[in-house]
Amino acid sequence: MNVKPTGQQLSDFTSDDERLASILSELADRHQRGEQIRIGEYCQQYPDLAVELRRLWATAMITQAVGVDQESSEAAPSSKQRITRFELPFDFGDFRLEQELGRGGMGIVYRAKQLSLDREVAVKMILKGQFADEFERKRFRSEAEAAAKISHPNIVNITEVGELQGHDYFCMAYIRGGTLADRLNQGPMTSRESARIVADIARAIAVAHQAGITHRDLKPSNILIGTSGTPYVADFGLAKKHTQSIPDSGSHSVVGTPAYMAPEQVSREKMESGPLSDIYSLGAMLYHMLTGRSPFQAASPIELMMMVLNEDPVPVRVLNRNVDRDMEMIVMRCLQKPTDLRYQSADELADDLNAYLLGEPIRARDGRFSQVIANLFRETHHASVLVSWGLLWMWHSLILLMACIFTNVLQWQQVENRWTYWIIWSFGFGTWAVVFWWLRRRMGPVTFVERQIAHTWAGSMAAIILLFPLEWILGLPVLSLSPVLALVSAQTFIVKAGILSGQFYVHAALLLVTAFFMALFPHVGLTLFGVVVSACFFVTGLKYHWLRLKMDVKEELARDERASI
Amino acid sequence: MWPEQFKTQELLDQARQGQETAVNYLMDRHRNALKRMIQMRLDRKIQQRVDVSDIVQDVLIEANRRLKSYLEEGTMPFHLWLRHIARDRIIDAHRRHRASAKRSVDREYSLAVPSGQDHSSIHLAAQLGDHELTPAAAALRKELAVHVENALTKLDESDCEVIVMRHYEQLTNQEVASALGLTEPAASMRYLRAIRRLRVILGEDTNGGES
Numbered sequence: 001m002n003v004k005p006t007g008q009q010l011s012d013f014t015s016d017d018e019r020l021a022s023i024l025s026e027l028a029d030r031h032q033r034g035e036q037i038r039i040g041e042y043c044q045q046y047p048d049l050a051v052e053l054r055r056l057w058a059t060a061m062i063t064q065a066v067g068v069d070q071e072s073s074e075a076a077p078s079s080k081q082r083i084t085r086f087e088l089p090f091d092f093g094d095f096r097l098e099q100e101l102g103r104g105g106m107g108i109v110y111r112a113k114q115l116s117l118d119r120e121v122a123v124k125m126i127l128k129g130q131f132a133d134e135f136e137r138k139r140f141r142s143e144a145e146a147a148a149k150i151s152h153p154n155i156v157n158i159t160e161v162g163e164l165q166g167h168d169y170f171c172m173a174y175i176r177g178g179t180l181a182d183r184l185n186q187g188p189m190t191s192r193e194s195a196r197i198v199a200d201i202a203r204a205i206a207v208a209h210q211a212g213i214t215h216r217d218l219k220p221s222n223i224l225i226g227t228s229g230t231p232y233v234a235d236f237g238l239a240k241k242h243t244q245s246i247p248d249s250g251s252h253s254v255v256g257t258p259a260y261m262a263p264e265q266v267s268r269e270k271m272e273s274g275p276l277s278d279i280y281s282l283g284a285m286l287y288h289m290l291t292g293r294s295p296f297q298a299a300s301p302i303e304l305m306m307m308v309l310n311e312d313p314v315p316v317r318v319l320n321r322n323v324d325r326d327m328e329m330i331v332m333r334c335l336q337k338p339t340d341l342r343y344q345s346a347d348e349l350a351d352d353l354n355a356y357l358l359g360e361p362i363r364a365r366d367g368r369f370s371q372v373i374a375n376l377f378r379e380t381h382h383a384s385v386l387v388s389w390g391l392l393w394m395w396h397s398l399i400l401l402m403a404c405i406f407t408n409v410l411q412w413q414q415v416e417n418r419w420t421y422w423i424i425w426s427f428g429f430g431t432w433a434v435v436f437w438w439l440r441r442r443m444g445p446v447t448f449v450e451r452q453i454a455h456t457w458a459g460s461m462a463a464i465i466l467l468f469p470l471e472w473i474l475g476l477p478v479l480s481l482s483p484v485l486a487l488v489s490a491q492t493f494i495v496k497a498g499i500l501s502g503q504f505y506v507h508a509a510l511l512l513v514t515a516f517f518m519a520l521f522p523h524v525g526l527t528l529f530g531v532v533v534s535a536c537f538f539v540t541g542l543k544y545h546w547l548r549l550k551m552d553v554k555e556e557l558a559r560d561e562r563a564s565i
Numbered sequence: 566m567w568p569e570q571f572k573t574q575e576l577l578d579q580a581r582q583g584q585e586t587a588v589n590y591l592m593d594r595h596r597n598a599l600k601r602m603i604q605m606r607l608d609r610k611i612q613q614r615v616d617v618s619d620i621v622q623d624v625l626i627e628a629n630r631r632l633k634s635y636l637e638e639g640t641m642p643f644h645l646w647l648r649h650i651a652r653d654r655i656i657d658a659h660r661r662h663r664a665s666a667k668r669s670v671d672r673e674y675s676l677a678v679p680s681g682q683d684h685s686s687i688h689l690a691a692q693l694g695d696h697e698l699t700p701a702a703a704a705l706r707k708e709l710a711v712h713v714e715n716a717l718t719k720l721d722e723s724d725c726e727v728i729v730m731r732h733y734e735q736l737t738n739q740e741v742a743s744a745l746g747l748t749e750p751a752a753s754m755r756y757l758r759a760i761r762r763l764r765v766i767l768g769e770d771t772n773g774g775e776s
Contacts, residue, residue, distance in 0.1 A: 017757065018750065024760065025738040025753035032735055056757070059764040060732070066713040067732035166616070 020049055020056075028060055093164045095123050095171070111174055121159065122175070126168040137168065144170055150211050154204035156224060156234040175232050180223035180285070188292035188320060191327045192357060197223075197231045198286045199353035204233050205282065206346035209275040218281035219260045220288060259294040260284040263309050263337045276339040279349060283334020283342075290327065291319040295335060309337075326356055329364040338378060379501040382449045386500060389450075390545025392439055397537035399432055404530025411479055411526065418478050422468045429461060449499060456495045460488045479526070486515035486529050493536065507536040566601060566734045567644040568594045577643060581636050588632065592625045595647055598734075599624055602648060605729055606655050611662045620658060624651045645744050716766040724759035731756060 023042065031037050039057050043050035088110075090097040097110040101122060112123045141161055148158040148170075160171040180197070183189070189197075201223060205215060215222075217235065224232040262280035287295045295313035298304040313335060316328040330352050336342045343349040343364075352362045386393075407421060415421075437454065440446065467481045490511035497504035514532045518525035572594075579587035599621050607617060627650050628635075635646060717725050730736045730744065742752035 018754065021753040021757035022750065024757055025749075028731060028756070029737050029739075032737060056760050056764060059760055059767060062709065062767070063713055063728060063732040063760075063763065066710045067729075067735070 016049065019046070020053065023049070023053060024056055024060065027057060028064075031061075031064070092123070092167075092169075095121070097123060112171075114171070120174040121171050122156075122173070123169055123171050126170075141168075146211075147208075147213055150208050150213060152204045152207045154200050154230065154232055155208065156232045172234070175224045175226050177224060177226045179221050180225055180231065180289075181220035183225055184220050184288055184292070189289045191290060191323055194286055194289035195327065195330075195353045195357050197225075197229075197289070198282055199350045199357070200231050201233055201285075202282055202346040202350035202353065205278055206350065208233075209278070209346055214275050215278050215281075216265070218278055218285065220285055223285070259296060259304060260288075261308060262339075264339060275346070276342055276344070279334055279342045279346060280336075282346070282349060283331050286334065287313065287316060287331050290316050290323050290331065293319070326362050326364070330356060330362060333364040379503075380499065382499055383501045385447055385450050385453075386540070386544040387548045387551070388443050389440070390541050390543070390548050392436060393537045393541030394545060396432075396436065397534035397541060400537065401530045401534035403428060404526045404533075407479070408524065408526040408530070412523075416478060418468055418472055421478055422465070425468070426465045429464075433457070433461065452499060453496060456492045460492045463488050480522070482522070482525055482529070483515045483518040485526075486511045486518055486533070489529075489533050490515070503540075507540075510536065567598045567736070570642065570644070573643050577636065580632070588629070591643075592628065595644060596621060596625070598644070599647060599651055602734060603651055603655060605733065608659060608662075611658055614662060615658055620651075620654050624654050627654075641743060642740065645740060648744055712767065713763075716763055719766050720759065720762055723755070724762055727752075727755050727759045728763060 023046065027037055027039075027042065037057075039054055043054055046053065088097055088099065092112070094114055094116050095112040096115060097112045099111040101109040101111050109122055109124045112121055113119070114121045144158060144161040148161060151157060156172050156175060158170050158172045162169060162171075201218075205218075208215065215233065215235075218233070222233065222235050224234055226232060260281045261284075262277035265277050284295050296304055296307040296311070298307055316323050316331050317325070330349070333352075334342055334349065343352070348363070352364055355362050403424065407424060410420065440450070464485060467484055468478070471478060471481050490508045493504045493508035493511060497508060510532060514529055518529055521528065573591065576587045576591040580591060600617055603617050603620050603624075604612070607615070607620070624647065628647055631650075635643075639646060641649070717728060720728070727741060727745075730741050731738075736744065738749055738753050738756065741747075741756070742749045745752060745755075747755070
C-alpha cells in the first residue's frame with residue numbers, strides 16, 4: 001500500500017489543518033476497509049502533528065466502535081420507542097378504549113368495552129417496533145393464539161389476537177383488582193395466604209405445561225389479584241418469543257426479570273429453559289411473598305445474574321421468623337439451582353402447598369439427605385471447561401498407562417539404576433505436559449479455572465519427581481515409594497472434585513484404595529496404578545468428548561436453521 | 566451499514582436488462598440501511614407521529630419511479646442516490662410536521678422505560694445479547710455509547726451529520742464528499758472539524774477537559 005506519501009507531498013505547501021484532515025480521512029477510510037492502522041507509525045512520520053493526530057484518532061475510533069455497535073442492534077433502542085397515546089375514550093375497531101391500566105415492556109394495557117358483545121375487556125396494544133420483521137410477528141401471533149387456547153379459571157384468557165390500524169393488539173378478560181406486585185409493595189403476606197395464591201397459580205401453570213406452553217416470565221407484575229383475592233396469571237406464552245431469540249445488544253426485548261429468573265434462563269448455557277424454570281419462578285415469587293423481598297438483590301442486573309447463578313438465597317426464616325419450617329422447605333425446593341432437585345411438575349408444588357395448608361406432611365422434606373449427597377456429586381458451573389479437555393484426557397490416560405507399564409516392565413527386568421526411572425518420569429512427563437498445554441492452548445483461550453487445575457497438576461508432578469531422590473536419601477530400593485503416586489493423584493482428583501465436579505470424589509477414593517493394593521502387591525503395583533488412573537482419566541475424557549460432539553452437532557443444526565430462515 | 570456494493574452493481578446490471586426480481590431485491594436490501602439513516606435524522610417528536618417505515622416506503626416508491634432515468638444516466642453510486650431521495654423526504658417531513666408538531670405533540674409522549682426491578686431486565690437483555698462481549702464489557706460499551714451520543718447531540722447539525730455519515734453509515738470520505746456536494750479535501754476538512762469538536766465535548770464530559 002503506497003498511501004503514506006500523499007500526506008508527505010502535501011506537507012510542502014499546505015497548512016497543518018489540511019494535512020491533518022487529509023491524514024485523518026485517509027486513516028478512517030483505510031480502517032473502514034478493514035486494514036490494521038498503526039497510529040504510532042503515522043505519528044512518527046508526521047512528528048509535528050503527532051499529538052493531535054493521536055488524540056483525534058482515538059476519538060474517531062471510539063465513535064466508530066459506538067457506530068458499529070449501533071448498527072449491529074437490529075431495532076431502535078428501547079428508550080426511543082414511541083407509542084401513541086390515544087385520547088380516551090377512543091374507538092378502536094370493535095373496542096372503545098376507556099382507561100389506561102398499565103404499561104410494560106411490550107405495550108400499554110387499556111380497559112375497554114367490546115361493543116359487539118357489550119362486555120368489559122382489557123386490550124393490550126403492542127409497542128410498535130416490537131417485532132424485527134414479519135416473520136417474528138407471525139410467530140408472536142401464533143404463540144399468542146396457542147396461549148389463547150388454554151382455558152383455566154386462574155389464567156387471564158386471551159380472547160382475541162389481531163391487528164388494527166397498524167397496531168398489533170390482543171384482547172383479554174378484564175380483571176378488577178391489582179397485580180401481585182402492587183400487593184407486595186405493601187409488605188409480606190402470611191404463609192397461608194401465600195400458599196393459597198401460589199397453589200392456585202401452580203395448578204394453572206400445570207395445565208398450561210400439559211398443553212406444552214411454558215410461561216417463562218412469571219413475576220409478581222404478571223399475576224393479577226381479583227377483588228375476591230383470586231389470582232390470575234397474565235401474559236401467558238407471550239414471553240416465549242423473547243427467551244427463544246434474545247436479540248442483539250441495544251435492543252428492547254424483555255427477557256424476563258432476573259430477580260425471578262431461573263439460573264438456566266440466566267446462563268443460557270447448558271440447558272434449555274422449560275417448565276422447570278417456571279417452577280423456580282413460582283418459588284421466587286413465594287419467597288418474595290413470605291419475606292417481602294425477592295430472593296436475590298443486587299445493585300446491577302449483572303451482579304444479580306451472578307448471584308442467581310452462584311449463590312444461595314438467604315433462608316426464608318432468617319428474614320421472617322414467623323414462617324414455619326415446612327414452608328421454608330417448599331420454597332427452597334423450588335429455588336434449587338439444578339433443575340432435577342426442584343419439584344418436577346407444577347402439580348407437585350401445588351400438592352405440597354395444599355398439604356401444608358391442611359397440616360399434612362409435605363414432600364419437600366423427603367430426600368433431604370439424598371439431596372445433600374446429590375449436591376456433593378453434582379457438576380459445578382466450572383465443569384464446562386472439561387468439555388474442551390475430553391480428547392486430551394483420553395490421550396493423557398493412554399500415555400499414563402504406557403509409562404506405568406513400561407516402568408513396571410523395567411522393574412521386572414531388574415533395572416536398578418535410579419536415573420533411568422527418574423528421566424522417564426521427569427523428562428518424559430515434562431515433555432508431555434508441554435505438549436498437552438500447547439494442544440490445549442491451540443483450542444482457544446485458557447480460563448482461570450484451567451490454570452488452577454494446571455497448577456495442581458504441576459504440583460503433583462513436582463512431588464512425584466522428588467520421590468526418587470527421597471528414596472535414594474532414605475536408602476530405599478528404587479520404586480519402593482511408588483504407592484505414594486496413587487496418593488498424590490488422589491489428591492489432585494479431590495481438588496478437581498471441589499472445582500469441577502463431585503464425581504471426582506469417586507476417582508479420588510478409588511486411587512486412595514489403590515495405594516494400599518500397590519503396597520500389598522509391589523510387584524504389579526505400577527501396572528495396577530496405571531490401569532486405575534488411566535481409567536479415571538479415560539472415562540471422564542470420553543464422557544466430555546462425547547458431550548462436545550453432541551454440542552457441535554447441535555450448534556451446526558442451529559446454524560443451519562438460522563441460515564434457512 | 567449500507568449493503569455491499571459489488572452485489573448492488575450486479576443487481577443494477579440485471580435491472581438494466583429488465584429483470585423485475587432484481588429491482589425488487591435491490592430495493593429490499595437497502596430497506597434497513599435507509600430506515601436507520603432516516604431514524605437517525607428525523608426529529609424525535611415527528612417520529613412519534615410518522616412511522617419511519619412509511620417514509621422508507623415512500624423513498625423506495627420514489628426510487629422505483631425514477632429508477633429508469635437513474636439506470637440510464639445516473640453517475641452517483643446507488644446507495645448515495647437513495648440517500649439523496651431520503652434526505653428530501655426527511656426535509657419534507659420536517660416541514661410538514663413542525664408546525665403541527667408544536668400544536669399537538671404535547672398530548673403524545675414517549676413511552677419511557679419505567680424504573681423498578683422488573684425493568685432492569687431490559688438492560689440485561691441488551692447485555693446478554695452480544696455473544697462476543699462479556700457482560701462487563703458490554704456494559705462499558707453501552708455507557709460509552711451514551712457518552713458519545715450525548716456528545717453528538719451537542720454538535721451543530723453539519724458536524725453531527727458528517728460524523729454520522731462516516732462512523733455510523735460507514736461512508737468513505739469520497740462518498741461523503743459526493744453526498745454533500747463537496748470536493749474531497751473540503752469533506753475531509755469538515756470531518757476534521759467535527760472530530761475536533763467531538764473530542765472537546767467528550768473531554769469535557771469525562772474528565773473536565775484536557776489541556
